[in-house]
Amino acid sequence: MLRIFYHTKYEFVRWWRVAAGLTLAFLAAGLISFAVTGGVNYSIEFTGGTLMQLQFKTPPDVAEVRSALDAAGIQGAEIQQFGANTDYTVRARDEKQVEAQDAGAEGISKQIASALDAKFGAGAVTVVRTEAVGPKVGAELRTGAAMAMLIASFFTLIYLAIRFDWRFGLAAVLSTTHDILITLAFIKIFHIEVSLTVVAAILTLVGYSANDTIIIFDRVRENLKKPHKGETLSHILDRSINETLPRSIMTHATTFSATLALLLLAGEVIRPFAWVMAFGVVMATFSSIYVAGPLLLWIEGRWPRLDDAATARAVRAGEAAAAAPRGADRVSAR
Template identity: 35%
Template structure:
């Protein structure tokens, strides 16, 4: 399926200077958010009690805090759900805290009702945090090894930087806006790592094919533009169909899937941007040339034939 005229290439690489500045700003803001605010870890990683309650319209977040303070309960982190309920996260290992929270809220608002209670002990949360961090490190290491074996080092570095950009951008965005970072979001980040590297590999493979078929005097920048243009149709179909499924989870999946789908949405658009406007430009900056895509042994053997 073709959406674009393959004879007319989009000159994407001519904007690489501007996108480099944009990418640097995005990464700097994301790293600053991570350093200053840090991820808003859920009880999966911090331990404690998570209570979801629904209250009448007269009860706001400040009223919830006041009701718990009056009952001498620990001060909670209060978040509003999409349907107007409240998620209360308390740093306590008291398994009876949920019942105490409900009693305190019903004393202030008889219409308050309990929806769910989740309790995670400190030992379990520490194990989940360690296992999650280890999974992220192992996946990143595997991708680095795979790219190092698949391409010459300039293309490998370009794809690795693009993946780094996607992960940092997702984590930074969640930290900046204070969105909850739970196990589902971690799963989304791991999925996006593989999703993003696949897009970079497809583009670099097309570049390699085009270089083998093109004339020797064709600039590498032109080959990159042609390769990106030729993969537009695949990009639209693949990412568009994936985003439709993610959008369904985002709109209709409820609170359990909301942040998972949100992380995937951010990651899908970030992976499109980084694969096109980061991986290739970084490789060019490192001195990418035709020889990086060709087999020197085969080239020498072919050149020796009379």
């Protein structure tokens, strides 16, 4: 069935303005969400505190749960339904409660369990899991996660600089940065809790997006070495994307199917990871075609690899790029 995608001649690059508009609109929505509701929703792992997943025998009244915790001195706890109407999570992230984790990680969780047993009766509430993190550990995990993302991006840049001409490498890195920013906007807009599993998903997407762009750029480099009879770089890009289209469809379809299975069947704990991965697969596909390619065209137009100095000056002046960012009309192979 996928044979229908062989020898296609779709003009992908011409839609770069539409793609840029969609990207800017989504980023603007993310910035508005930051301005209105504040920063991202960090998990207990990063903020410190206590998280308890509870299972009630009968659906509880959330107001009664909160009153029981308030009476026990657990002020400002977050109580959320977690799947079924008998499953709830309780997050105690008050500053004093977070500091109490240093004295004993199990102290707050035992206090919560005792308060609920006193309110609903012994055996009415089952503690499914408990996570307790002190403030120092939370800060270290947050710093470590940020460092992991920066290091992964740095080594990706080094690899691309060695494997490709710097113009290709710069376009690929900027495209991957675009994916990270869009994914962060997605996380904020949909209030996804940022945990270590979500950080793992973002790091996975860094490699996935870069690899997807490299596949197309590698074909572009091969086509540049062939006689191209005066084709512009935009035409070569379109041809390269079409030539890799069957492989891209197969890769993205199988990856998205796996993440969709996690999203639908894996349960609440893994769902944030699955959401980020599913969105990231779609965004990596989008950026490798509509972001990386136009960026390469712009970079080639700004710093063209041309033997003819007069043509190079014309490109820089914009005379040979009336429909920017199509860039130079004459492109030489590296």
